[in-house]
Amino acid sequence: MAVVEVRGLTKRFDGTGAAAVDGIDIASRDGEFLVLLGPSGCGKTTLLRMIGGLEPPTAGDILIGGRVVTDLPPRARQIAMVFQSYALYPHMSVKDNIAFPLKAANMPKAAQQERIAWAAGILGIDHLLGRKPRQLSGGQRQRVALARALVREPNVFLLDEPLSNLDAQRRASARDELQQFQRRVATTTIYVTHDQVEAMGMGDRIAVMEQGHIRQLGPPQEIYDEPADTFVATFVGSPPMNLVPDPAAGDLLGFRPEHFQPAAADGVNGAARFPFHVHRMEYLGAERLLYGEVGEAKVIARFPVTVPIPVEPGATAEFAVPLRHLKRFDAKTGLRRPARSVS
Amino acid sequence: MTAGTPAVDLVEQRPSRYLLDRAGVLGPLLLLPTVVYIVALVGVPLVLAILYSLSDVTVGDQSLDFVGLRNFGDAIGNATFRQALRNTFVFTLVSQVAVLVLANILALVLSADFKGKRLVRFLVLLPWTTPIALGALGWLWTLDNVYSPIDFVLRRLGLLGIGSPLGQRWEGTNALWLAWPDLAQLTVLTVHVWRTLPLATVILLAGLTAIPQDVKDAANVDGAGFFRQLVWIRIPLLLPIMAVAVLYGIVFTFTDMTVVFIVTRGGPVDSTQVLASWAYFRGIEGGSLGQGAAIALFLFPVLVGVAAMMLRLARRTETV
DSSP states (O other): OOOEEEEEEEEOOTTOSSOSEEEEEEEOOTTOEEEEEOOTTSSHHHHHHHHHTSSOOSEEEEEETTEEOTTSOGGGSOEEEEOTTOOOOTTSOHHHHHHHHHHHTTOOHHHHHHHHHHHHHHHTOGGGTTSOGGGSOHHHHHHHHHHHHHTTOOSEEEEESTTTTSOHHHHHHHHHHHHHHHHHHTOEEEEEESOHHHHHHHOSEEEEEETTEEEEEEOHHHHHHSOSBHHHHHHSSSSOOEEEEETTTTEEEEEOGGGOEEGGGSOSTTEEEEEEEEEEEEEOSSEEEEEEEETTEEEEEEEETTSOOOOOTTOEEEEEEEGGGOEEEETTTOBBOOOOOOO | OOTTSOTHHHHHSOGGGGGGGOHHHHHHHHHHHHHHHHIIIIIHHHHHHHHHHTBOOOSSOOOOOBOTTHHHHHHHHOHHHHHHHHHHHHHHHHHHHHHHHHHHHHHHHHHSOOTTHHHHHHHHHHHHHSOHHHHHHHHHHHTOTTTOHHHHHHHHHTSSSTTOTTOGGGGSSOOOTTTSHHHHHHHHHHHHHHHHHHHHHHHHHHHHHHSOHHHHHHHHHTTOOHHHIIIIIIHHHHHHHHHHHHHHHHHHHHHOOHHIIIIITTOSTTTTOOHHHHHHIIIIISOOHHHHHHHHHTTHHHHHHHHHHHHHHHHHHHHO
């Protein structure tokens, strides 16, 4: 169990002016499932690799369990890492893969056996111990990688997009397994992903990153409902939050597609009204999406399949958003403005 | 073709126009040069060698009179042949063991990042790009019995000349590298190592870079230090590619006669003779083609074995 903290952490790669990670301060809580979420190139993996000791930071400090580990090699940090490729040792059996961290720590043979059996039991891979990695499916490889990470009982798990090599169906069940596993071992986990579904579904807290900075840190619901800026608003949520200019104040008004409904359905008071010109409808089974424009801005409205749609593509209708769901952003900085009434 | 063009055009073209589009025609056609090459330059000489080895053919009398296995018997009965056979195996095995060790070290060093790495890589590769004959000549001059620069350096260091700490043999003005049997053998070995090391290094370097960064990172995080990573991860993962490097080295060294021919001419007193050079001296210079062919055929079983192992390795990499 340990808290991971980074202070003013910066990474500049040679030859590039911009920092991959630019002075980040963040601290996990003990036993927390912390997700680093962002588009590719935002610095999330670099941040994780620096915490793991695989990448030396340009500036700043890393603390694990209150101890500064910035200059320690990975093997001195009591961490375990699961890679996107799983990075199993191809020439070793599953059992030897799991035993590797124990052998490296000079654990006696008998104790090793015990720990291997324990880790294999937790992940349900007892029957695979004699196989080579190439004889395993993607999901099995992922579990072996987790067992190898678990077996040493590290202070921290670092997971780098461990689900991205699984097919879509397997990914949903792997999300569930991974979260249950983390709850059971209650070890601080830092999880890197670009997939907001994984982030929303698994994280205790999410740090949304962009261009080497953390844009917002908070529980999934807060990230979704109260985005700190237009980047978070449009990166999290699918389809993203709609942004419409408010000519009166020079701000941007943000609202989620599911809150953008025909005006008649809501009271005239307590809602902001927009003329919505609909271009086309997309049928997605459980829901339908209406694509169109409000003024110049592209806007999407989302309807559950149970709600009738009162407007045809090509027509314009009056739509409204309840005021409590209307977020106001500074048009220049993109930052959220404190709530105030909308005229 | 536009929609208005009548389809008749297509029908009128002769089918032979598309002959080369058929795999059954194009394939054999493309293979033909290789087949001709192998039959003419490998197959025919091999058959000829077998025929010669079973006959009493000489440069002077080219009629093929069958003599059974007499040539082989005569070869084995000859002390120089037995020396050449022993040398061929010793030179090959010892040089390849040395190459394996040195190539691993070199490849590890060259896979690291340091200033001037490209220049060092270039220099390491040089001996391999140099024609064997030129390289061997260079060594011949370097080890000259009178003007050897190595002797010059040793003299300056006080290791050569009267009062040398290395023993009585080193008390002369020159080491006479090519005049003492053991030094001459060491010389041949060294030239073979010098010559095959670059290729082995490049092959191993490619193997090292092929180990995924994630795997190295994982080993780092899992707590393995440099030597454990070397022994548990890198060397086992490199084994198949090491086998490739060694097999190439074996073929080059086992069949080579240039080094011996130029540097020592098999001497002194046949102490550095190898099968290839002995076959040449007996068969071509001595004029006894049947004898030469029989000696050369002793290379055959080992080369067949090496070829089989190479094919097996290739098949294994295909199936992974």
